Amino acid sequence: MGAAGALAFGAAALSTVAARAEDTIKVGILHSLSGTMAISETTLKDVMLMLIDQQNKKGGLLGKKLEPVVVDPASNWPLFAEKAKELIVKDKVAAVFGCWTSVSRKSVLPVFKEYDSILFYPVQYEGEESERNVFYTGAAPNQQAIPAVDYLMSADGGSVKRWVLEGTDYVYPRTTNKILEAYLKAKGVAPEDIMVNYTPFGFSDWQTEVTKIKAFGSAGKKTAVVSTINGDANVPFYKELGNQGIKATNIPVVAFSVGEEELAGLDTKPLVGHLAAWNYFESIDAPANKKFIDEWHAFTKKPKRTTNDPMEAAYIGFNMWVKAVEKAGTINQDKVIDAMIGVSVPNLTGGYATMMGNHHITKPVYIGEIQGNGQFNVVWQTPGTIVADAWSPYLPGSKDLFADWRKPLSCGNFNVKSGKCGS
């Protein structure tokens, strides 16, 4: 084949790619639909399908229809990487919305870097990360954990002086508790007034732990529990709290992983007054939220299905992506990644979320009390939105790091001391 032939062939190949690309824009959904994480992630898959459906009814994006590609990584971390690769290479999706656990996100990171694709990550996490290919629409620790502790230290929150940091034994609780411990000590809390405790995944026999909390809490100082207990272990934990008669008026528990969905398996009457810190609650009275909940009920055909914080994060992430693609006028990854920064979309609680240079978004923080009907009632909120710290200023390794993906810095871990990118 001569040069001309090769050119012609190349042009033909290009035109078929173009023809295929003209039909639809594919969007990858990478959430576990089976296995242990299905309990949380199935909801996010459904919400993505709803958002894509709504966008298509509005006429799609760049004049094309959006086409969801759903895969099931089955709560299996290596499978997340395989499925991510399949979405990017085989289905050629424009962006992927997915992951829940930090370990699944870490597992897919190399894939997104290698193929220079885009991941939207919708769950609150431990921070200490800022990647060019990932947009974090959930809360960083300073958008959830630190405001919650601030609230409990305030007069309104009960002027708490003694702290139990209770978590499941994996990366999110360990990092969050490290940050909180450093923060509390910086605020003048004595080391003997902090108890850190970890339990295994899926822990179900909480008798000893709850007794320990009770003993720690009866030292005469107002005590609170900061819980980073993961999904499945929460129901037995709260049941034991109720049975042993720990009331929120004595020892309040503030949780970072308990939302409307997790309360579904519980009788919440003995738990009234225990707290959760999120950036969204289903009960928040805002027109955008009401509209979203109504659409959600209509889409799932279940009039009682709850909404929760990661759903709002998915909603914000999807709308930001749509806006960035419209701004860039293309789905080309590099252009969309650059266009994302500075994009601002309404959140569901009556404010705006803006994508910052560190690929995290601005969020308001709410403290909600558990009610007898399984919902939360907001008792405190930040006056405005909070900008995320990708790197916590309270950890020795990370306080000198700084992330900004705008030119000319374009770096996720710039060390301000050494003046170099890459720690």
Place this chain on the structure above:
Amino acid sequence: MDNSILLRTRRALAVLIALFGFILPSAAFADALDDAFSKLFANQFSQTEQAIVDITAASPPRGAEILDALGDGRLYIDPLNKRVIYLTPAGDAFDAKTGAKVDGVDGLKKVRVNNGVRNALEAAVGALSVGAADPQKRIHAAQDLFNNPNPKALAVVDAQLAKEKDESAKLALEQARAAIVASTPDASAADATRAIAALAQRGDEAAKNDINAIAVKYKDPAIAGAAKSAIAAIDRSLFAWGLAQNGWYGLSAASVLLLAAIGLAITFGVMGVINMAHGEMVMLGAYATYVVQMFVPASMADWSVVLALPVAFLVSGAAGVVLERTVIRYLYTRPLETLLATWGVSLILQQVVRTVFGASNRQVYSPPFLSGAFHVGGLEITQNRLWIILLSGAVFAMLLFVLRATSFGLQMRAVTQNRRMAAAMGISTTRVDMLAFALGSGVAGIAGVALSQIDNVSPNLGQGYIIDSFMVVVFGGVGNLWGAALGALTLGLANKILEPIIGAVQGQIVLLVFIILFIQKRPRGLFAQKGRAVEQ
């Protein structure tokens, strides 16, 4: 609230006013109430707390209803007409100031409640109902006061103590008085001594703190000495009760382990089948409880858990029979393939349940006899755990009876000991296999009913128990019920002894290492099976 209680509360309020010295002329009274209500309009928790104190002090005719409504989230402000409205539990609206019924009001805003407001309410209601006619109410009020001691309430408590006849109410009041004294900066030495004695009798951590609070205020060596010896005594008794409490937790953990594992002891023991789907039989039992609860009429709701026991047994037993007939019986001679096949079945069952019931947890109702706790001395016994221990004992006894005293049990033991010889004696081994599998799975279903009270009813329920169950069976000795019981007891107690010392995560690791070493030394577990079958 019926009228007599209202009347009594009102009388208590009157007493309170008299004692607090807040006897106000009626005009001033209305002003004080207006003042208190105006604080509610601020929509700030600290203001609401102040309003509660003011309302208690002003003691309006409907004070108890207003505070009750506030606690239950039935108190509203009407910003348009500048008035406070409370709803009765039935939903009728009344003006809090005038007591007049109001109809058709719009734009009401609920007075918000948080933990600080709840504490203030507890203290206020505690002071109000110390004089209630029902001794239980008085005890409750005294406990509220103990938790939220308020120096102003001392007079009310003393007045009630002077005429108190009920012994346990007297005790509670005396303790409440001690807590109040501990929180008063200038109590007399006599009061302090009396308080220390009452607190020493109570003997818990909270009492210890109060004694400490008293001790630092007085230089008197007699008081300091009394405080010191009281604290030493409390420490000793707390330590002893702590040990007993841990023993109880160990027993409770063992009972859960035994329930989950005992079905496996039968299937694994009798047929040597490694059934990885055993946990899913437990899960099916938990879902059976949920389904039974949906169909039971509301009047019987408290008993749905009991009704679920036979249903769960049948559902899981039937699932066991299907599993045995369709999968396992073709694989009897191939243990590795059995392991893989049953593991596959476990995944299939999980996904089926997830598809039918959804991925989220299902709420199984806990009847009153399975919620809460009671005290035996310094021991706190949670009722659900108590019943699970009893159930586990009953299931164990029943299985022992089946194995020892029925002809089916005899056949089963014969097949366990020597399959071919049993067949030669005319025992249908396939039938025994099937029934044994049904029995083992059915018992797993019963375990599921128990677990629905303490764990998530989710498709993953069984996974959390399968490893522990195998551990119990292997540790105890395959094919032996007593072995399983002793294995469960050892592991449960060891777990609960290790947990407070080295933490739950490390405790689990230590236990697993111990089992590995133990199995090295005694591969056949605690109770090794003897006989020809073992040598095969």
